[in-house]
Amino acid sequence: MGAAVTPETAGTSARPGELMAREIAEQPAVFDRILAQGLPQIRDVAAQIGAAEPRFVLLAARGTSDHAALYAKYLVEILLGRPTGLASPSTMTAYGARPDLRDVLFIGVSQSGGSPDLVESLSTARECGALTLAVTNAPQSNLAGAAQLHIDVLAGPEQAVAATKTYTAELLALYLLVDALAGGDGSQAAGIAAAASAVVADLEPVRAVAARLAGVERLVVTGRGYSYPTAGEAALKLMETSYVSAQAFSGADLLHGPMAMLQRDSAAIAIAPEGVAGRAIRPVLDRLLEVDADITVVGPALAGNPSVGRLALPSGVPEPLSPLIEIIPLQLLAREIAVVRGNDPDAPRGLRKVTETW
Amino acid sequence: MGAAVTPETAGTSARPGELMAREIAEQPAVFDRILAQGLPQIRDVAAQIGAAEPRFVLLAARGTSDHAALYAKYLVEILLGRPTGLASPSTMTAYGARPDLRDVLFIGVSQSGGSPDLVESLSTARECGALTLAVTNAPQSNLAGAAQLHIDVLAGPEQAVAATKTYTAELLALYLLVDALAGGDGSQAAGIAAAASAVVADLEPVRAVAARLAGVERLVVTGRGYSYPTAGEAALKLMETSYVSAQAFSGADLLHGPMAMLQRDSAAIAIAPEGVAGRAIRPVLDRLLEVDADITVVGPALAGNPSVGRLALPSGVPEPLSPLIEIIPLQLLAREIAVVRGNDPDAPRGLRKVTETW
Numbered sequence: 110m111g112a113a114v115t116p117e118t119a120g121t122s123a124r125p126g127e128l129m130a131r132e133i134a135e136q137p138a139v140f141d142r143i144l145a146q147g148l149p150q151i152r153d154v155a156a157q158i159g160a161a162e163p164r165f166v167l168l169a170a171r172g173t174s175d176h177a178a179l180y181a182k183y184l185v186e187i188l189l190g191r192p193t194g195l196a197s198p199s200t201m202t203a204y205g206a207r208p209d210l211r212d213v214l215f216i217g218v219s220q221s222g223g224s225p226d227l228v229e230s231l232s233t234a235r236e237c238g239a240l241t242l243a244v245t246n247a248p249q250s251n252l253a254g255a256a257q258l259h260i261d262v263l264a265g266p267e268q269a270v271a272a273t274k275t276y277t278a279e280l281l282a283l284y285l286l287v288d289a290l291a292g293g294d295g296s297q298a299a300g301i302a303a304a305a306s307a308v309v310a311d312l313e314p315v316r317a318v319a320a321r322l323a324g325v326e327r328l329v330v331t332g333r334g335y336s337y338p339t340a341g342e343a344a345l346k347l348m349e350t351s352y353v354s355a356q357a358f359s360g361a362d363l364l365h366g367p368m369a370m371l372q373r374d375s376a377a378i379a380i381a382p383e384g385v386a387g388r389a390i391r392p393v394l395d396r397l398l399e400v401d402a403d404i405t406v407v408g409p410a411l412a413g414n415p416s417v418g419r420l421a422l423p424s425g426v427p428e429p430l431s432p433l434i435e436i437i438p439l440q441l442l443a444r445e446i447a448v449v450r451g452n453d454p455d456a457p458r459g460l461r462k463v464t465e466t467w
Numbered sequence: 468m469g470a471a472v473t474p475e476t477a478g479t480s481a482r483p484g485e486l487m488a489r490e491i492a493e494q495p496a497v498f499d500r501i502l503a504q505g506l507p508q509i510r511d512v513a514a515q516i517g518a519a520e521p522r523f524v525l526l527a528a529r530g531t532s533d534h535a536a537l538y539a540k541y542l543v544e545i546l547l548g549r550p551t552g553l554a555s556p557s558t559m560t561a562y563g564a565r566p567d568l569r570d571v572l573f574i575g576v577s578q579s580g581g582s583p584d585l586v587e588s589l590s591t592a593r594e595c596g597a598l599t600l601a602v603t604n605a606p607q608s609n610l611a612g613a614a615q616l617h618i619d620v621l622a623g624p625e626q627a628v629a630a631t632k633t634y635t636a637e638l639l640a641l642y643l644l645v646d647a648l649a650g651g652d653g654s655q656a657a658g659i660a661a662a663a664s665a666v667v668a669d670l671e672p673v674r675a676v677a678a679r680l681a682g683v684e685r686l687v688v689t690g691r692g693y694s695y696p697t698a699g700e701a702a703l704k705l706m707e708t709s710y711v712s713a714q715a716f717s718g719a720d721l722l723h724g725p726m727a728m729l730q731r732d733s734a735a736i737a738i739a740p741e742g743v744a745g746r747a748i749r750p751v752l753d754r755l756l757e758v759d760a761d762i763t764v765v766g767p768a769l770a771g772n773p774s775v776g777r778l779a780l781p782s783g784v785p786e787p788l789s790p791l792i793e794i795i796p797l798q799l800l801a802r803e804i805a806v807v808r809g810n811d812p813d814a815p816r817g818l819r820k821v822t823e824t825w
Contacts, residue, residue: 164522198719199719200692203692208548354685361556362529457727
């Protein structure tokens with residue numbers, strides 16, 4: 110939940126999907142704001158973490174922020190060479206585990222900073238010796254207050270129930286943090302707002318894919334490496350706005366069982382950025398073509414199969430930053446399918462902006 | 468892949484689902500064998516791990532074994548108080564990460580021990596300073612050979628493509644390992660084979676639920692804590708044998724978005740063992756009842772809603788061991804739905820017994 114939003118005002122918009130469309134379109138401006146105003150705070154947090162020399166990183170999050178946490182796991186393992194785990198909050202909150210967390214950096218990621226179980230697990234992690242960092246869009250939140258360190262992702266109030274700009278803001282903040290820890294100066298991210306602007310404006314291909322997929326009930330989204338979190342977040346957006354039964358699989362896991370449920374009328378979306386993740390997804394694409402699934406590829410133009418749909422991305426984005434833009438056409442797609450189906454993606458049925466889990 | 472099975476002989480059976488039925492029924496005998504013959508080796512491995520005093524644990528696995536790895540993550544965090552992560556193999560195999568893994572116990576879990584990317588990530592972890600353990604059903608496998616330590620789960624050859632007895636054998640071996648590391652003598656597991664026998668024989672309720680769910684295309688499986696891996700494994704079995712679009716969510720994550728896609732004609736299976744995980748799933752059950760989903764509860768009898776279906780489990784099983792028996796009615800259910808639908812669960816379309824990922 111953004112700071113200025115209450116449950117009463119969240120999800121009220123003039124036309125269905127208007128809030129979500131506006132917040133998707135704000136992402137380039139949010140990237141600019143983080144780079145201009147947020148970077149000094151992030152570099153200061155990185156300096157404090159660096160001085161503590163953590164040996165192991167744990168990330169805790171729920172829902173959309175869990176995909177940002179998974180992205181950070183790849184960054185930390187690849188760019189920092191530190192083993193990283195996604196915390197299972199219930200081990201501390203429900204089972205009362207009190208692990209030895211000396212030399213551990215524990216990062217809680219949450220746009221609202223309000224989920225009670227996240228606050229409790231971060232507080233417990235701090236008691237157990239971890240250095241704790243909260244990454245939120247709400248500096249006054251309980252999570253930010255419970256942690257020794259805080260990064261404000263500066264996305265501004267988010268009113269649509271489906272999180273969009275807070276997700277990519279979390280990604281950029283986490284990228285800049287890990288980049289600073291690895292000795293970088295953030296300059297690799299200089300072009301990210303311009304790349305995002307190009308994607309936000311490219312609505313026609315999204316509408317074409319939405320028209321093709323509007324009747325689909327079963328959809329698989331797949332990616333590898335840095336792009337695996339994109340697959341998870343895209344599936345969640347499609348579930349919560351379009352009510353499609355969308356499932357995310359890493360390309361490797363898809364071949365270990367779920368492949369069997371795909372059939373001629375199945376649809377698949379594959380994330381294929383430039384770099385390692387794009388090369389690694391190709392054998393999965395080949396298998397999807399064999400079962401004659403309806404395939405949409407998200408990625409820069411390449412010598413692809415002409416029978417495959419495409420949501421294009423600008424080329425030249427460094428692979429670790431590609432997740433910041435590759436989710437955007439899929440946010441637009443989830444919104445578009447929802448509107449075509451007559452749903453209001455700003456206020457999905459059965460959901461609240463802050464979810465209280467225990 | 469079991470040691471005596473080749474790709475050519477796997478999945479050939481007289482009647483559809485006969486191999487899978489036989490292997491499901493073998494689980495009590497496998498439990499007895501592990502307790503009688505496997506325990507000394509497991510205790511020896513535990514002694515060597517204990518002497519190394521690892522501070523962090525990483526687990527690497529794919530497919531079914533990934534659910535066994537997640538179960539082990541809960542065990543290690545709760546019973547040993549060591550922070551634990553599930554490795555993302557691609558960070559080392561595709562991106563070339565060389566993390567600092569001193570003081571790390573790295574456990575590769577794989578029934579076949581044959582997935583090249585697992586062998587490569589375990590070998591890399593060893594080069595990076597980790598103490599490495601392979602948990603497999605194949606002592607001659609590459610994974611067992613690459614690791615310093617090995618535990619044979621003693622499940623015997625598995626011929627059906629859908630893994631059943633190797634999954635629960637992995638669970639019991641991992642339980643006994645963590646129990647030994649925590650100073651236990653394995654005696655809590657003494658009754659597990661008898662409990663499994665009772666579940667294997669209880670086919671009538673499974674047939675009733677299968678008849679009710681045979682036409683369902685969208686199914687959610689949910690559990691919390693120790694029972695969350697059961698939800699993941701049940702969803703995978705249903706996908707790979709029945710081709711149902713089954714999705715697993717922790718009870719907490721289900722309320723963060725996916726709840727929106729559930730509707731009046733949705734079906735849900737909730738794992739509700741005795742103990743913490745059973746209590747924690749009740750608020751999720753309440754929400755599922757609100758949306759009028761078709762609900763099946765897997766767990767011991769309790770004062771439940773009469774409109775809810777039940778796959779009963781014996782009472783009195785210690786909660787950390789409940790996953791070993793709560794998956795059994797769901798293996799039976801996946802097989803039964805597949806047969807009702809005219810599929811052969813012994814040889815699902817598009818799958819191979821050993822999946823080569825890269």
